[in-house]
Amino acid sequence: xxxxxxxxxxxxxxxxxxxxQLAQSFDVLYAPDAARCAEALTxxxxxxxxxxxxxxxxxxxxxMQAMPQLRWVGALGAGYENIDVAYARAHGIAVSNGxxxxxxxxxxxxxxxxxxxxxxxxxxxxxxxxxxxxxDIPLPPNVSGKRLGILGLGTIGQKIARRAQAFDMPxxxxxxxxxxxxxxxxxxxxxxxAQWADVLLVATPGGAGTRHLVDAPVIAALGPQGYVVNxxxxxxxxxxxxxxxxxxxxxxxxxxxxYESEPLPPAELLDLDNVVLTPHVAGWSPEAVxxxxxxxxxxxxxxxxxxxxxxxx
Numbered sequence: 001x002x003x004x005x006x007x008x009x010x011x012x013x014x015x016x017x018x019x020x021q022l023a024q025s026f027d028v029l030y031a032p033d034a035a036r037c038a039e040a041l042t043x044x045x046x047x048x049x050x051x052x053x054x055x056x057x058x059x060x061x062x063x064m065q066a067m068p069q070l071r072w073v074g075a076l077g078a079g080y081e082n083i084d085v086a087y088a089r090a091h092g093i094a095v096s097n098g099x100x101x102x103x104x105x106x107x108x109x110x111x112x113x114x115x116x117x118x119x120x121x122x123x124x125x126x127x128x129x130x131x132x133x134x135x136d137i138p139l140p141p142n143v144s145g146k147r148l149g150i151l152g153l154g155t156i157g158q159k160i161a162r163r164a165q166a167f168d169m170p171x172x173x174x175x176x177x178x179x180x181x182x183x184x185x186x187x188x189x190x191x192x193x194a195q196w197a198d199v200l201l202v203a204t205p206g207g208a209g210t211r212h213l214v215d216a217p218v219i220a221a222l223g224p225q226g227y228v229v230n231x232x233x234x235x236x237x238x239x240x241x242x243x244x245x246x247x248x249x250x251x252x253x254x255x256x257x258x259y260e261s262e263p264l265p266p267a268e269l270l271d272l273d274n275v276v277l278t279p280h281v282a283g284w285s286p287e288a289v290x291x292x293x294x295x296x297x298x299x300x301x302x303x304x305x306x307x308x309x310x311x312x313x
Contacts, residue, residue: 006049006304009067011037011057012076018293025300026050041066050074050303052296055097055206055233056262056280058082064093072303076292077102077283078156080313081206081233095313096299100155102288107159109282110231113255114164114199116276117227118143120253123273141225144168149197151190151213152204152232153179160201172196190214194221199229206233216241219251227253231282234259234266243268246275257282 008026010019022028029048031040041048045066051073053059059073061084073083075097088095116122119140127137148164150157153173161171161184172185174193179186187193190213194200200222204210214228214237222228228251230237239260245251246269253274259266262280269275299309 007044007047008050008052009037009040009044009048011051011053011059014293015289018289021293022052022297025297037063050300052076053083055079055081055083058084059088060084061087064088064091072096072300074098074296074299075313076289076296079206079233083313085313094303094309096296096303096309096311097313098292098295099311101291101295102283102285103156103159105285105288106156106231106282107163109257109278110156110160110201110203110229111163113229113231113257113276113278113282114148114201114227115143117229117253117255118146118199120274122276126273146198147172147196149173149187149193149200150184151193151200151202151236153182153184154203156231157201157203158182160203169199190218191221194218194226197222198225199227202228202230202232202236204232204236206235211235212238214238214242216244219245222251224249225252227251227255229255231257234262239266239268243272246272 005027007029008022009029009031011031013032019028019030029040029044031037041063046068048067049069049071051059051070053073054076064070064087070093072094073088075083078097078099080095080097083095085095144167146169148169148171150161150171150173153175164171172187172193174187174190187196202214216238219241228237228242242254246254255276257278258280295310299311302309
């Protein structure tokens with residue numbers, strides 16, 4: 001390893017091309033799973049100066065303690081819920097994220113899940129392959145005209161709302177407080193939003209403060225013609241309550257990209273054909289990944305030059 005480059009510990013899966021791009025600025029220690037991470041910390045922890053991670057993987061205080069020279073942690077993507085930011089700040093470790101690099105990709109995927117869930121596209125595909133024609137199945141409902149309730153009207157939520165407007169969907173939202181400069185209808189609780197909405201779309205950050213915000217009463221409020229779409233974090237939705245509602249017909253359908261069980265699939269949902277499942281890829285595309293790696297390197301150059309980070313946490 002070079003004496004002139006900082007040592008970077010990479011905890012997320014990256015392509016060879018992106019690892020090569022990072023290697024232009026860092027000595028790269030690639031450890032994209034728990035076992036390799038533990039080995040890397042034991043062998044090289046005292047020399048690590050920077051860490052690249054993602055919100056779902058994070059970085060704990062115990063791990064930071066094993067890296068006494070650590071001065072900066074960068075998260076790919078906007079999420080950083082499993083990085084111990086409080087510990088980092090208390091010990092002079094800067095933290096940045098990839099805010100803004102994958103917003104369009106997440107919004108595209110979210111609206112794809114809305115269409116797939118409401119129209120039942122996965123189920124229709126399966127039936128078509130089995131030789132079933134439209135005369136023998138219930139007609140799927142419109143997406144246009146449905147009321148879209150967005151839980152978490154941040155940057156991504158607003159991009160999803162823009163797509164919904166193209167489908168003539170009335171948009172409502174719930175945040176901790178009303179958002180300035182927004183014309184959408186504000187609801188002061190998740191329950192009130194669910195009572196109004198046909199589709200409840202979860203776009204709020206993860207973490208302890210939002211755990212199971214979408215619980216059994218919220219799901220019941222959506223009703224048997226309602227839908228849940230989650231592109232945020234699996235912890236925000238009570239999976240057991242969701243499975244029960246989908247199984248009994250108390251909820252019409254769901255589209256999920258994130259799970260409480262991930263990276264394992266949600267066992268309670270696997271036998272249901274009224275839910276569309278994708279493997280936490282809403283924010284990942286070639287364009288989005290390149291943008292977030294570029295931003296990580298921009299933050300890196302600024303940090304090691306003593307300049308302000310572009311996207312500090």
